[in-house]
Amino acid sequence: MGISNPYDDIPGTFVFDVERARRGYHLNMFCMSLMKPENREEFKADQRATLDKWPMTEAQKQVILDRDWNGMLEQGGNIYFTAKIAATDGLSFQQIAAMMSGVPQPVYAKMMLDGGRPVEGNRSKSEWENNG
Amino acid sequence: MARITAGIASSHVPAIGAALDNGKSGEPYWKPIFDGYAHAKEWIAKEKPDVCIVVYNDHASTFSLDIIPTFAIGCADEFGIADEGWGPRPIPKVKGHPELAWHIAQSAVQDEFDMTIVNRLDVDHGLTVPLSLMFGQPEEWPCPIIPVCVNVVVYPVPTGNRCYMLGKAIRKAVESFDKDLKIVIFGTGGMSHQLQGKRAGLINQEFDKHFLDNLTKDPIALTKIPHLEYLVESGSEGIEMVMWLIMRGALNDEIDETHRFYHVPASNCAVGHIILENRR
Numbered sequence: 325m326g327i328s329n330p331y332d333d334i335p336g337t338f339v340f341d342v343e344r345a346r347r348g349y350h351l352n353m354f355c356m357s358l359m360k361p362e363n364r365e366e367f368k369a370d371q372r373a374t375l376d377k378w379p380m381t382e383a384q385k386q387v388i389l390d391r392d393w394n395g396m397l398e399q400g401g402n403i404y405f406t407a408k409i410a411a412t413d414g415l416s417f418q419q420i421a422a423m424m425s426g427v428p429q430p431v432y433a434k435m436m437l438d439g440g441r442p443v444e445g446n447r448s449k450s451e452w453e454n455n456g
Numbered sequence: 457m458a459r460i461t462a463g464i465a466s467s468h469v470p471a472i473g474a475a476l477d478n479g480k481s482g483e484p485y486w487k488p489i490f491d492g493y494a495h496a497k498e499w500i501a502k503e504k505p506d507v508c509i510v511v512y513n514d515h516a517s518t519f520s521l522d523i524i525p526t527f528a529i530g531c532a533d534e535f536g537i538a539d540e541g542w543g544p545r546p547i548p549k550v551k552g553h554p555e556l557a558w559h560i561a562q563s564a565v566q567d568e569f570d571m572t573i574v575n576r577l578d579v580d581h582g583l584t585v586p587l588s589l590m591f592g593q594p595e596e597w598p599c600p601i602i603p604v605c606v607n608v609v610v611y612p613v614p615t616g617n618r619c620y621m622l623g624k625a626i627r628k629a630v631e632s633f634d635k636d637l638k639i640v641i642f643g644t645g646g647m648s649h650q651l652q653g654k655r656a657g658l659i660n661q662e663f664d665k666h667f668l669d670n671l672t673k674d675p676i677a678l679t680k681i682p683h684l685e686y687l688v689e690s691g692s693e694g695i696e697m698v699m700w701l702i703m704r705g706a707l708n709d710e711i712d713e714t715h716r717f718y719h720v721p722a723s724n725c726a727v728g729h730i731i732l733e734n735r736r
């Protein structure tokens with residue numbers, strides 16, 4: 325598949341564009357429901373049954389059950405919405421950021437203390453491919 | 457006549473609010489950040505604005521995917537504090553200024569900025585963290601607040617130029633309000649940060665510094681930065697910086713930068729803060 329949008333070449337990034345917002349509507353609205361304590365309790369008690377009440381695709385339900393944070397974004401989730409699942413699990417924003425970037429949280433925290441992830445080498449997918 | 461005397465820009469990292477609320481502001485990780493705002497706290501206590509207009513974005517707190525206003529203005533008497541999943545922050549409710557807010561809405565719409573008028577709005581960390589940084593932990597906020605809420609979460613988000621022009625429309629509205637009010641406008645969010653995906657944690661100090669410099673030197677250049685450049689260079693959430701351009705647009709063309717603070721990191725974010733004053 326060719327690159328259809330210029331931003332698709334940014335590595336490791338899911339821009340919440342019209343396509344994802346459309347596909348992810350129900351997934352994100354499920355996340356929104358977790359703002360109410362009673363819904364958080366219901367979800368924690370029976371995750372599958374709660375998800376089955378929402379008209380999501382099976383793939384969308386599965387990434388939530390697997391807590392595949394990048395997978396959720398790929399399936400149309402938006403980070404501010406999926407963060408509500410993290411809050412329900414008692415995870416901080418930095419903890420899920422570490423999980424999404426694929427390193428343990430202390431490693432991620434150290435990277436941030438050292439000035440964050442540099443933009444050099446992280447602008448395009450080809451840079452990532454070249455660096456393995 | 458009402459007038460805007462100054463603009464404040466500030467990041468609105470939620471963890472900063474949590475640090476303050478949990479009594480951690482003196483810890484080594486957080487202290488440099490709170491120290492960086494000490495001057496601004498003194499400055500605003502002397503400036504004593506009658507009203508603050510705070511430009512911020514909602515983070516799936518009041519606005520879900522059901523209704524997504526590009527530009528919204530809070531016209532209510534009072535705004536609740538959003539529960540963002542960890543319970544509402546233990547801070548005072550935010551009092552509005554309905555008379556001026558409705559006036560701005562009317563003037564802006566007549567000026568072809570079709571603002572969404574909002575009367576029920578719980579404000580989240582986007583608005584409350586800058587208030588805490590500027591005013592500390594008072595029993596009551598020292599002045600009424602008018603929230604201006606911008607969609608920078610769901611694309612399409614507004615361009616930097618559109619934001620800058622909205623700032624000009626807000627200034628025009630304020631200056632046609634028939635009461636002698638002194639107003640400070642806040643632009644919040646940023647600076648470079650990325651909260652999502654494998655590239656999470658991206659920081660670009662060079663981009664940020666250039667942005668801070670050009671707020672005074674060449675804001676028009678900033679209005680021309682395309683969305684793609686924010687995404688690539690400042691991280692996917694760096695796009696919040698377009699909100700600073702609303703603040704900038706509401707000021708005079710010629711301004712003085714009277715304070716600047718920049719710090720990395722706060723959680724996943726670069727913290728930027730600046731005071732820009734209209735010449736008097």
